[in-house]
Amino acid sequence: MFRIIQMALSDAFIYRGDLLIFVFSGIVRPIVTLSVWLAVTSSGGKTPLTATEFIQYYILVMLVGVFVGTWSSPFISARIRSGRISPYLIRPLSYLVWDLSQNIGEKIFKFLYLIPITVAILIFTKVYLPIPNMLVFLSVCLSLIAAGLLNYLVDYCVGILAFWINDSRSFGEMLDVAFYMLSGKLVPIAVLPLFWRNMSVYLPFRYVISFPIEIYLSKLTNGEIMIGFLVQFFWLGLVIYIYKTLWRFGVKNYTAVGA
C-alpha cells in the first residue's frame, strides 16, 4: 500500500496546478459564508455562535471538507461505460485500493497548500484553534477516518451505478445538495431548523463534516459522542454492504451484456 501511495504522490505532483485550484474552490465558499456571518454579528444580530466561534467553525469546515473530499464517481462511471473496468471485474478491490490511494495522494498535496493558507488565516483573524487532549484527539482522528471512508464509498457507489444508469452524476449531485445543507458545510447544524437538527443525528450527512468538528470543539457529551460513533459506523457498514451488493449485481449484469 505504501508503494501505491508513493506512486500516487508522483501522479498528484503532475496535477499540482489543478490541485491548487481545487483547494481554492474548497476555501472560497466557507470564507464567503463566514464573511456574511461576520457581517451579521458585527451589525449586532443575535446568532447561535460568536464571531470567533464562526471563524473557528468555518476554518474547520475548510480543513475537514478537503480531508474527506472525494471525486471518483465520474471516473469510475467512465471506466464502466468504456469497458476499461474489465480487468478489475474479478478483483474489484485492486481498483478500489488504487483509486483510494490516488485520492489520498492528491489530498496530501492539497494539504501542502491548505496548511499555510490556514495558518495565514488564523494569524490574520487572531483566532486560535484549541489543542485537544489525547482522548479528544484520538476520537477526532477516528471520526475523521470514518468520515472520509463514508464519503468516499458513497461517491464510489454513485459511480458504480453506471452499470445500470447512463449518467448517475445528476443523482450524485442531488445527494450533494442534501449533503451541503445537512452536513454542516453551509451553516453549522446548530443553526438549522429544529426538525432538521434532530434529523441530522440519524442521517449520514452530519457524520462526514460536522461530527468530527463537534467532537474537536468539545460540543458533545461523552454519551453523545458514543451514540454518534454508533450511528457513524452503522452508516459506514451499510455503505460497505451497498457497495459490495451493487458491485456483485453490476458485474453480473455487465458480463451478461458484454460477451
Add this chain to the structure above:
Amino acid sequence: MKRYLRLVLYFLRYGIIASLEFRVNFISWAFVSLFWSFMFILGTELIFGQVTTLAGWTKNEVLLTTSFLTLFVGAMWVFIFPNLVEFSRLIREGGLDFYLVKPVNDRFFVSTKNVEYDQILRIVAVSIFVINLLSNMNVRILPINLFGSVVLFVAGMIIFYNIFFSLAITNFWLVNVHNLEDFFHSILDIGRYPVQVYKGVFSILFVYLIPVGYVATFPVQALLGKLDPVYYLWAILLIFVTSIFSQWFWNFALKRYSSASS
C-alpha cells in the same frame, strides 16, 4: 456582419437541438441546478435569522443579490462557460488549428459555438422568484432602473468573459491545468452576497480588481435605484480594459503558438 449574425442564430438553434437529443440528461440536470439555486437562497434565509439588516442591506435585498448571482451564473453556463471549457481543452490537446483556419474570426467562433440550455429551468424559476420577491418588497421598479440593471448585468458577463478568456489562454503554457472552470465558478461565488459584506482590503479588491460586484451587487442596486452612476462609468472602463487586454493576450499567444507548432 450578416454572416456572424447567421452563425450566432445557428449556434443558438443547434444548442436547443443538442439539449433535446439528450432529453433525460437535460431534465435531470435542469432539476439539479434548480435545487442548488434554491438551496443557496435557503442558506441566506437561515443566516439572516434574527437580523433585519446587514451592512446596510435588508434581508430581501440580500435574497435578491443571491438570486441575481444564480441568474448570472446560469447565463454564463448557457453562453460562456461551455465555450471556455472546450477552448481550454482545445488548447491543451492541440485541436485549436481546426478553428484557426476557418474563414471566420477565430475568437468569435471559439467563444460562441456552444450554447447549452441546461440552466434554462433554473433561470426561469429564479426569475419568477425574483419577480415575486420584488412585488413583496413593495418597491417601484422604474424602467430606467431596470434598463440600467440589465446593462450592468450584461456588462458583468462581458467583463468576466474577457477575464476568463484570458485565464483560459494560460493553458498554452500551463498545459497541466484542466479545471479552470472550477476556478471561474469559485470566483463568481464570491459575488453571491453584497460586496459591502467584505471588509477592508477585500472590499476594494472585489469592486475594482476582480469586479465581482458586477455579477449581482451592482445590478441589484441599480434595479432598486440606489446605484451611484460612477459604477456605470467604471463598468465601461472595465469592458474596454478587459477587451483590449484579452485580445492582445490572444494575439500574443497565437503568434507564439504558430511559431512553435506548424
